[in-house]
Amino acid sequence: QKEVEQNSGPLSVPEGAIASLNCTYSDRGSQSFFWYRQYSGKSPELIMFIYSNGDKEDGRFTAQLNKASQYVSLLIRDSQPSDSATYLCAVNIWISGSARQLTFGSGTQLTVLP
């Protein structure tokens, strides 16, 4: 069964700290990985995507991918109260032919305390 699993949370960190969000996936054939942020009642918004093993940095966000361990993480440096949201890990899973679809993890709720 193709699954994406995340820390159950909720996760609370003080303002200015590093928030670490983790995700594992079961399909070894997965090639692209996404982190979305979702505020309550809103649609997900893309934070980062990563294809290659290693780290990818964008501002305060760093995504880390380890395909051998089937593990992807998101680090948020200098966390701000505005970062408080649910973070969804998504994996692009091959279905058939050239068809792919995003499969989402259950999400981790992050609260940044002022």
Next chain:
Amino acid sequence: GAVVSQHPSWVICKSGTSVKIECRSLDFQATTMFWYRQFPKQSLMLMATSNEGSKATYEQGVEKDKFLINHASLTLSTLTVTSAHPEDSSFYICSASLPYTGGYGYTFGSGTRLTVV
């Protein structure tokens, strides 16, 4: 660019009635559209995948006769919830596969909050 406009943003309907949700790609052609449902404090669950001009592919456990998906043009996909019941109350989100991304890029509609009373 690459915006998907979803309407309505919220709707309240009586049990037994039908509700149509529209998703339009404004500045690109959406050959593939995905429909998700999200219950409170849960993640997005894929309901179906629709390709322009062909029948939608439904995920296991999703009733295709209840959730009618039409993707008749490259810029419009609709989801109709037929004979809605309170258990269908949920947040429905469409997502389009972006062109020129090799199937790796997606954009999401703003979502529709459906409440069935």
